[in-house]
Amino acid sequence: MKALAIGLMSGTSLDGLDICLAEFEKTDQWTFKILKAETLPYSGDWENKLRHSIHLSAEDLLELHTNYGFYLGSQVKDFVEKHHLENISLVASHGHTVFHQPKKRFTLQIGDGRAIRLETGLPVVYDFRSQDVLMNGNGAPLVPIGDELLFSEYSACLNLGGFSNISLQSNGRRIAFDIVPVNIVLNTLAQKLHKGFDENGDLARIGNIDETLLQCLNSLDFYKKKHPKSLGIEWCNEHIFPLLQDTDPLDALATFTEHIATQISNVMNENEIKDILFTGGGAYNTFLTEKIRTKTSSELIIPEKEIIDFKEALIFAFMGVLKMNNEVNVLASATGSKTDHCSGVIA
Known part of the structure; x- marks a missing residue:
């Protein structure tokens, strides 16, 4: 089987949005090729919003969650149009982490995947960490x-x-x-x-x-x-x-x-x-x-x-492919959750 997937990663250092298109193929084992990848620097306004998101009221945070989802969607749409891409299987979005407190059984990565879906028309897999935290895991690291x-x-x-x-x-x-x-x-x-x-x-x-x-x-x-x-x-x-x-x-x-x-x-x-x-x-x-x-x-x-710049975005794209195939994409031995599982929400 083959899949073309776009992975999105926004790290805590806020140096920009990593966007990576990769082809994955499974024969005896999985292989990959990075086809297109770039880092899109945040504007001063977006960097400021994300950096201070931890201090927002619930109402303002929900608004940012929605707006950032549409922002991610528009960046994917521009990326697809710029490179004349076709036959994309899915978009997998890590989102931007605001809170991460697994001991209290919650973690929050903003950027509503449904907004990405509405903006791009593509299937979207998002919110990869929450299920693991609910299963008594750390919700991290997921890239293993x-x-x-x-x-x-x-x-x-x-x-x-x-x-x-x-x-x-x-x-x-x-x-x-x-x-x-x-x-x-x-x-x-x-x-x-x-x-x-x-x-x-x-x-x-x-x-x-x-x-x-x-x-x-x-x-x-x-x-x-x-x-x-x-x-x-x-x-x-x-x-x-x-x-x-x-x-x-x-x-x-x-x-x-x-x-x-x-x-x-x-x-x-x-x-x-x-x-x-x-x-x-x-x-x-x-x-x-x-x-x-x-x-x-x-x-x-x-x-x-x-690989230095886009390995994480690549792996989130891969996790999206695994989710769509209903295969394990989170390892309990890495996160401490009850069992290996297939995580992510599909929009």
């Missing part, structure tokens, strides 16, 4: 199903986005969990220095590591917990940003980059990972990847730009 079926040649896959998450084989099953915040913190610190982000880690490279702060960061309880486990912006607001607020931004960048490298290499070393695929925006942070390399003997594989 793609790692398992599309990227199985690597011992492990690491995404360096707003948060870092890893997926690997352990005792015959795929486990996955969030490790440490990455761009959600680094970008915030860079913005204090009037930069959108710390390009190549150049700012962190000239800062000084605050050893006391580093020790406080490395001592946080989250890092001692066993998987499955996941992180959200709420956790950063409670545990990370208060620790950083009185430190010079350059030194905070240097210290937090060291903290990221320490936590990621700890996980790689504990799991004796042979080779690991690095994707997400943080894979371009050469200072961070250099630091990780010095702390581990694992081989770090940084793939072509297309």
Whole structure:
């Protein structure tokens, strides 16, 4: 069987909307080809709305949920027209995360899939996380199903986005969990220095590591917990940003980059990972990847730009295909839910 699917991903770092058209084919196993992909930067207005969505009243949040759905739909429609695309099977939308509190059994990704459907006329799969949270899972990470079926040649896959998450084989099953915040913190610190982000880690490279702060960061309880486990912006607001607020931004960048490298290499070393695929925006942070390399003997594989930038959007497209075929697209071993399941709402 073959399917053409468009995947949409908006990460917590708010660098834009990733849109990826891929062809999936299943013979003995699943294969994929990325046919078209681009990142559509948010306007200042949209970035501001999404960044502050966590503070909105219920009424305003519902309005944003609807409007953002129509925005996503219009971006897909423009993408289809621009590239003269035909025979698309479906659109799979992750949405934009506002709340993520699995212990309270809720998570919210805005961008109403029904609005995307109305705007594009295409079948839409959306809201991939809620069902898992209702099943006592973390609702994250979800990409391990793609790692398992599309990227199985690597011992492990690491995404360096707003948060870092890893997926690997352990005792015959795929486990996955969030490790440490990455761009959600680094970008915030860079913005204090009037930069959108710390390009190549150049700012962190000239800062000084605050050893006391580093020790406080490395001592946080989250890092001692066993998987499955996941992180959200709420956790950063409670545990990370208060620790950083009185430190010079350059030194905070240097210290937090060291903290990221320490936590990621700890996980790689504990799991004796042979080779690991690095994707997400943080894979371009050469200072961070250099630091990780010095702390581990694992081989770090940084793939072509297309995979770095669009692996998550690609996998959400794939999850949409699996949903339409009523196949498992969420692994309980990764999220901690009661059982593997087929998640997503179809519009």
